[in-house]
Amino acid sequence: MEPTFNFWDNMAKRYPRFNDASMSKDVNHIINWCQNKNVSFEGASILDIGAGTGTIAIPLAQKGAHVTAMDISEGMLAALNEDAKEQGVSAKVHTYQSDWEAFPLNQKYDIVIASMTPAISDEQKIEKMLGATKGLGIYIGWGKYRNNKLVEALVKAHTTEEEDCASAGCINANKFIETLKEKKIPFESDFFETSWTDTYTFDEAKEYAYDQLKRKEITPNEAIVESILVSFIKDDKVHVTTEAEKGMVLWNVA
Template sequence: MPMPTHFWDILAKRYPRFNTDSMRQDVETILAWTKEQGVAYAPQSTLLDIGSGTGTFSIPLALLHVNVTAIDTSAKMLAILKEDAQNEGIEGFIKTYQSDWDSFALTTPYDIVLASMTPAIHDGTTIDKMINASTKYGIFVSWGAYRINAFVDALLLSHRPHEHFSQTGSIKAEDVIAQLEKKNISYTHKRFETQWSDTYSLYDAKAYAKEQLERRGIEADEEKIERLITDFSHNASVNISTKAEKIIVVWKH
């Protein structure tokens, strides 16, 4: 099940924004490839962004004059989205709703539905609702076969040494593809590699560690976190790098 709203509110201040370099590059890769597959981000077309977060997709799409409906459970994520939209002068192209996907009321179909790296899509029912939300195109982006983060790997090992943790999330592209095949909906998909690196203060590195543990329902051990941060710190900061595969699935009704 999705994490509680307060988790994403806490995460919001460190979450990438639409103009964060590594995120911007991934979004550009995804939008370029989906265009090649026929997805038309035409001015005045309508798009539903499920689990929009800070607007990493909503802002670039609104800049194309796509009419975006962005939903997210986190008020703080949406506040960042609205701030960036206002700064870009595109607030008229984005409507935001603080809501989970399970209970969001679909009062009208959209030309395009998009769900990228979001726990909002967490079971068969939410997959079906996503597929049925659009009349033309659908886009789903998830983790692929791997996500390598030495800091998080060491953190989990220190707390649960005999337990295996997946760093690629619960709902995978294969789950969405299976539902599309059941519905006889044509689709295509693409894998690509991405990587990013963030430098944290010692205080923020500790907060990051606790967030990663909370996400997995693990109680934080302060002493183990302190030792880990000492091992990874350099000049009173901690550099945390991630290398991962992502998968894009595109379908057409």
């Protein structure tokens, strides 16, 4: 299940922008890896599925690509358009508000890309992604692990061991690779480790905690949330660290 507009509009208020240091490090690693595999972005038509705030769309536009940036969230796309204008690449970025299922494929693109997005959440959506490109596709998803101690503590405190809370995340990179293997589509892949820390005021962290729980279809308990957040306070701020492995998959359907 893909999260609703509301969830992502709330997330847009604190989601990293294209020039966030940690995000830029990961994006540059991904782009450099693709270029080392002889992928050229200059002049390419690119569809960025679940583009968010433009963390990949803007750097690709800066490299001369013509990017269609699709996302479900008005707030995410507003941030993307603001930064694209500031960077002087508005003419190279076209935004389209939609979920992936409803997005009209009126053309095929030179490259289709999806990075860390729940827009690609099942086989049917992978199939549509594969059909959206003339040749090349790039998928970035979680690898073997993703650790966020705050979210883990929140979920554990709100559920029992028997309960299986819903998840609205993107398809794991290895799952995507399995699909390509089944379809005998040639690909290359690589994995890398990353980490980042977000810093919030207590009220911002509380909103973040509520969003994370609601995304997993868990009703937040205010007292529990506040008691957990207190343990993550340092210097009057709540610090939320995520450690993860990300997988990059490059394929060619031509």
